[in-house]
Amino acid sequence: MVGGNAIRGTRVGAGPSGESERGESAPRRRISYWCANGHEAQPSFAMDAEIPEEWDCPRCGLPGGQDEQNPPAAPRTEPYKTHLAYVKERRSDADGEAILAEALERLRQRREI
Numbered sequence: 001m002v003g004g005n006a007i008r009g010t011r012v013g014a015g016p017s018g019e020s021e022r023g024e025s026a027p028r029r030r031i032s033y034w035c036a037n038g039h040e041a042q043p044s045f046a047m048d049a050e051i052p053e054e055w056d057c058p059r060c061g062l063p064g065g066q067d068e069q070n071p072p073a074a075p076r077t078e079p080y081k082t083h084l085a086y087v088k089e090r091r092s093d094a095d096g097e098a099i100l101a102e103a104l105e106r107l108r109q110r111r112e113i
Contacts, residue, residue: 033057033064034071040064 028044035041035057041064045051054063054072063072091099 031055031066032068033066034068035060035062035064036071036074037062040068 027047029047030042030044031051033041033055037060039057039059041055041057054065057064062074065072
């Protein structure tokens with residue numbers, strides 16, 4: 001007895017494979033980009049499309065350029081800053097001492113009541 005699946009080997013939504021059904025594809029060109037790790041990516045672009053200067057490497061994520069001998073440098077990542085680091089950027093040590101003294105004075109006044 002033969003199995004009941006008559007559409008075996010196809011996927012949902014699959015149609016006839018041919019340009020007559022999908023339309024003619026635009027002329028394309030492949031551009032090579034190299035990252036700092038030496039990986040090459042070759043995305044394809046339409047002939048009339050504007051070509052970007054950099055393209056992210058699909059293997060390592062670093063930016064890639066069109067010059068194989070001189071790829072762009074990896075972006076510098078800023079380390080995580082704590083809340084205290086942001087406060088220290090805005091206020092000097094003298095400001096911090098004044099705010100601390102004011103807060104301690106208010107605390108002492110509340111305890112006396």
